[in-house]
Amino acid sequence: MTQKRLIQKIAFISFGLISLMVVGLLFAILGFIAIRGIKVISWEFLTAMPDDGMTKGGIFPAIVGTGCLVLGSMIFAFPIGVLSGIYTHEYLKDSWFKRFIRVMTNNLSGIPSIVFGLFGMALFVNYLEFGDSIIAGSLTLGLLTLPVVIRTTEEALKSVDDTLRMGSYALGATKLQTIRRVVLPVAYPNIITGLILSIGRVSGETAPILFTVAAYFLPKLPGSISDQVMALPYHLYVLATSGTNMEESRPMAYGTAFVLISIILIINTIASLIRRRLHKKVKMN
Amino acid sequence: MKKFKKLVEYFVEAVLFSSSTITSLTVILIVIFLFREGIGMFNSSPLEQNFVIVVSQKNPVQELNATQIKAIFNQDIVNWSAVGGAKDSIILFTTNDITNYYSEEELGSSLENLPAKLNDFILENPGAIMYISSKSLPPNFAGHKLAVKKIGVADFVFGEQWYPTSEPIPSYGIWPMIIGTLMVTLGALLFAIPLGIATAIFMAEVASMRIRNLLKPIIELLAGIPSVVFGFFGLIIIVPLVQKTFGLVVGETVLAGSIVLGIMALPTIITITEDALRTTPQALKEASLALGATRWQTLVRVVVPYAKSGISTAIILGIGRAIGETMAVLMVTGNSSNIPHSFLVPARTIPATIAAELGEAPYGGLHFKALFALGIVLFIFTIIVNSSVEFIKNRSRRA
Numbered sequence: 001m002t003q004k005r006l007i008q009k010i011a012f013i014s015f016g017l018i019s020l021m022v023v024g025l026l027f028a029i030l031g032f033i034a035i036r037g038i039k040v041i042s043w044e045f046l047t048a049m050p051d052d053g054m055t056k057g058g059i060f061p062a063i064v065g066t067g068c069l070v071l072g073s074m075i076f077a078f079p080i081g082v083l084s085g086i087y088t089h090e091y092l093k094d095s096w097f098k099r100f101i102r103v104m105t106n107n108l109s110g111i112p113s114i115v116f117g118l119f120g121m122a123l124f125v126n127y128l129e130f131g132d133s134i135i136a137g138s139l140t141l142g143l144l145t146l147p148v149v150i151r152t153t154e155e156a157l158k159s160v161d162d163t164l165r166m167g168s169y170a171l172g173a174t175k176l177q178t179i180r181r182v183v184l185p186v187a188y189p190n191i192i193t194g195l196i197l198s199i200g201r202v203s204g205e206t207a208p209i210l211f212t213v214a215a216y217f218l219p220k221l222p223g224s225i226s227d228q229v230m231a232l233p234y235h236l237y238v239l240a241t242s243g244t245n246m247e248e249s250r251p252m253a254y255g256t257a258f259v260l261i262s263i264i265l266i267i268n269t270i271a272s273l274i275r276r277r278l279h280k281k282v283k284m285n
Numbered sequence: 286m287k288k289f290k291k292l293v294e295y296f297v298e299a300v301l302f303s304s305s306t307i308t309s310l311t312v313i314l315i316v317i318f319l320f321r322e323g324i325g326m327f328n329s330s331p332l333e334q335n336f337v338i339v340v341s342q343k344n345p346v347q348e349l350n351a352t353q354i355k356a357i358f359n360q361d362i363v364n365w366s367a368v369g370g371a372k373d374s375i376i377l378f379t380t381n382d383i384t385n386y387y388s389e390e391e392l393g394s395s396l397e398n399l400p401a402k403l404n405d406f407i408l409e410n411p412g413a414i415m416y417i418s419s420k421s422l423p424p425n426f427a428g429h430k431l432a433v434k435k436i437g438v439a440d441f442v443f444g445e446q447w448y449p450t451s452e453p454i455p456s457y458g459i460w461p462m463i464i465g466t467l468m469v470t471l472g473a474l475l476f477a478i479p480l481g482i483a484t485a486i487f488m489a490e491v492a493s494m495r496i497r498n499l500l501k502p503i504i505e506l507l508a509g510i511p512s513v514v515f516g517f518f519g520l521i522i523i524v525p526l527v528q529k530t531f532g533l534v535v536g537e538t539v540l541a542g543s544i545v546l547g548i549m550a551l552p553t554i555i556t557i558t559e560d561a562l563r564t565t566p567q568a569l570k571e572a573s574l575a576l577g578a579t580r581w582q583t584l585v586r587v588v589v590p591y592a593k594s595g596i597s598t599a600i601i602l603g604i605g606r607a608i609g610e611t612m613a614v615l616m617v618t619g620n621s622s623n624i625p626h627s628f629l630v631p632a633r634t635i636p637a638t639i640a641a642e643l644g645e646a647p648y649g650g651l652h653f654k655a656l657f658a659l660g661i662v663l664f665i666f667t668i669i670v671n672s673s674v675e676f677i678k679n680r681s682r683r684a
Binding site: 237 | 522
């Protein structure tokens with residue numbers, strides 16, 4: 001009996017230590033970037049153009065570029081993803097068609113980002129002749145996040161109690177009215193959170209934009225959606241691996257990584273804050 | 286009014302329906318475009334456009350494959366008898382050799398005499414093999430073009446050499462990358478599966494609610510870190526660490542890639558395993574405990590077996606994540622195109638190759654097509670991964 005307890009104790013403690021190690025890994029990565037990156041951050045770094053073979057100046061065009069790509073991809077992926085999630089969850093009955101759509105969505109979410117890059121290049125850049133442009137990059141990124149948006153929408157709708165729907169129907173509401181007035185208001189916080197989290201994902205993606213939009217060095221702001229832009233993740237890649245002067249550009253790399261990580265941390269925090277606030281609101285109503 | 290309402294309902298449903306088809310449409314389009322660009326490489330000659338390989342009219346050899354041509358131009362094969370021709374030694378002649386044979390005056394200021402000179406050369410040297418632009422040949426040339434065998438699927442998949450820009454003939458063998466991808470993935474899993482499952486068990490079964498609520502967002506955050514940041518971290522911290530620990534010349538190795546990928550696969554494995562462990566009905570656990578089993582015994586004998594299919598799904602999705610990962614691997618594995626024979630040598634993976642080379646490959650050229658063909662291979666890998674997940678799901682649903 002005591003031996004059994006001992007085994008249990010050893011096992012549980014080692015599992016605890018392993019978990020601690022995993023957490024430690026995250027903090028090692030974050031800490032490493034934060035400690036070395038924060039020294040580089042200044043107003044100039046955030047708002048100036050890169051200069052002197054990317055060893056001086058700032059990363060302003062990369063920040064703006066990432067902003068454009070996030071905005072562009074979300075304009076595309078938000079509505080389609082949410083509508084698609086509503087359709088598959090609220091309208092489709094369990095049938096081969098529903099299973100087909102679900103399998104296809106799963107497949108899409110399993111496709112590696114570099115394949116999206118190839119696809120975006122073949123379809124948007126070359127076939128539709130958009131060229132390397134914000135529109136090509138945004139559409140590629142939008143398709144990449146579509147499964148995430150669909151899934152979060154479905155999860156959010158699933159969490160809505162069926163009695164609410166029944167109640168609404170019993171009062172004579174149509175399906176559309178029920179969804180608009182009853183289901184969506186309840187599911188809305190979760191949908192929004194999911195959407196915000198997918199922004200975080202989009203802003204860090206590199207492989208899909210390599211051949212669809214990202215510019216190696218372009219010290220000006222985009223004028224239209226058919227311009228190329230720099231982007232934070234690609235800029236970090238360039239600084240870390242192929243800058244003209246690697247030693248000198250290292251601080252810029254730390255700074256860029258810090259900005260990228262901060263954006264993602266901020267987005268995650270906003271998402272959880274919104275979730276908490278909207279949940280309270282919905283409950284109060 | 287009622288009719289109008291009904292119309293609106295139909296209209297909305299149609300809009301919703303068309304949105305829901307976008308994902309399926311995208312998957313189909315991805316397949317179409319990958320094949321459209323990639324399949325072309327199996328229908329074309331491996332020679333550079335507008336370049337030909339010519340031999341003397343008297344030479345009986347009509348067709349050579351890429352390996353033979355390479356061997357000839359590397360002077361591993363020096364006699365025509367080795368490739369089915371007459372016993373005659375091979376004389377190499379490429380564009381770069383022109384000035385060794387003829388002076389600039391002989392060729393003329395704008396190379397206007399070049400076609401005639403090439404004609405002379407092939408007449409004087411029956412054993413010659415020339416790799417030359419087809420534009421510089423005279424209209425009634427005294428030699429014949431050698432047919433070059435097209436690249437076969439087997440040459441592509443099992444070929445051990447990847448020299449996409451070598452002259453006169455490039456090699457497109459992706460075997461080193463397939464091995465590289467599999468080794469990096471395997472290494473990542475050896476690292477991520479035990480850590481991931483242990484953490485998931487800790488979160489689902491051991492830790493208190495408060496600690497779990499603390500861990501959950503941390504794991505989510507780990508999942509949210511962009512791969513390029515992992516790559517950067519790997520490049521600055523893990524690569525030198527590997528180099529020092531094992532006393533290597535370069536730290537960019539399969540091992541470094543495996544560690545970075547392992548960290549990246551952790552959140553996937555942890556989250557899905559934890560969800561699976563949580564699905565075990567409370568009644569089963571309580572029954573086990575009531576029979577006098579310890580929590581550990583219950584965990585090993587009841588909870589884990591119950592969650593088996595969920596844990597397998599977690600592992601397979603971890604594999605999927607690792608196989609397709611591009612940027613981090615590109616930054617830390619060294620990108621050598623040799624077949625890796627251990628974990629401590631550089632290697633390259635399929636996604637990293639695409640990312641590294643597509644920018645330099647001329648649009649529509651053979652190299653470009655080869656990279657799309659690599660994309661097809663990667664796509665097939667992910668389809669296998671996804672189908673296994675579906676398979677496991679269906680089986681466990683039936684059981």
